[in-house]
Amino acid sequence: MTSNALEGGCACGGVRYRLNDKPFIVHNCHCRLCQRQTGTGSAVNAFIESDRLEQLSGELAEGDFATGSGGTQTVVRCASCATSVWSFYPRLGRKVAAVRVGSLDDPSAAPPDVAIYVADKPDWAPLPEGIRAFDEFYNPAEVYPPESLARLKALLDG
Ligand SMILES: [Zn+2]
Numbered sequence: 001m002t003s004n005a006l007e008g009g010c011a012c013g014g015v016r017y018r019l020n021d022k023p024f025i026v027h028n029c030h031c032r033l034c035q036r037q038t039g040t041g042s043a044v045n046a047f048i049e050s051d052r053l054e055q056l057s058g059e060l061a062e063g064d065f066a067t068g069s070g071g072t073q074t075v076v077r078c079a080s081c082a083t084s085v086w087s088f089y090p091r092l093g094r095k096v097a098a099v100r101v102g103s104l105d106d107p108s109a110a111p112p113d114v115a116i117y118v119a120d121k122p123d124w125a126p127l128p129e130g131i132r133a134f135d136e137f138y139n140p141a142e143v144y145p146p147e148s149l150a151r152l153k154a155l156l157d158g
């Protein structure tokens with residue numbers, strides 16, 4: 001157990017979880033898929049190795065959705081209130097969870113590192129200040145801090 005553990009949960013309180021490490025990257029994604037899934041202008045997702053994400057309580061339900069890149073994203077929700085708490089993206093599968101930062105008890109603890117797919121951003125939506133923004137995606141080697149790059153490499157090699 002680390003001192004920087006972050007906890008969160010769904011709207012009804014049934015599902016509770018804990019991040020046992022800092023996320024290695026936090027995306028503010030403005031793609032249309034994220035907009036539709038969340039019903040908002042963008043989504044903020046904290047990426048962490050699945051074995052460092054601990055479910056503490058509740059029952060989960062999963063649903064699959066197509067992604068822009070043609071793969072399948074699995075969205076994981078509370079089975080009772082249907083709040084989405086994290087998802088698995090096609091590239092790294094179930095090795096990495098993308099946790100919905102809004103479901104954390106303290107969303108300020110996981111600020112976005114990079115804004116992506118801003119070409120699809122609604123005209124009225126502001127961009128977070130002080131972070132890089134990309135029309136689509138980016139090269140992790142140019143954006144990730146070295147420690148995060150090492151964690152990504154370990155996942156890709158594993
Ligand atoms: Zn719930």
Ligand SMILES: [Zn+2]
Nearest residue numbers: 029030031034
């Ligand atoms: Zn997106």
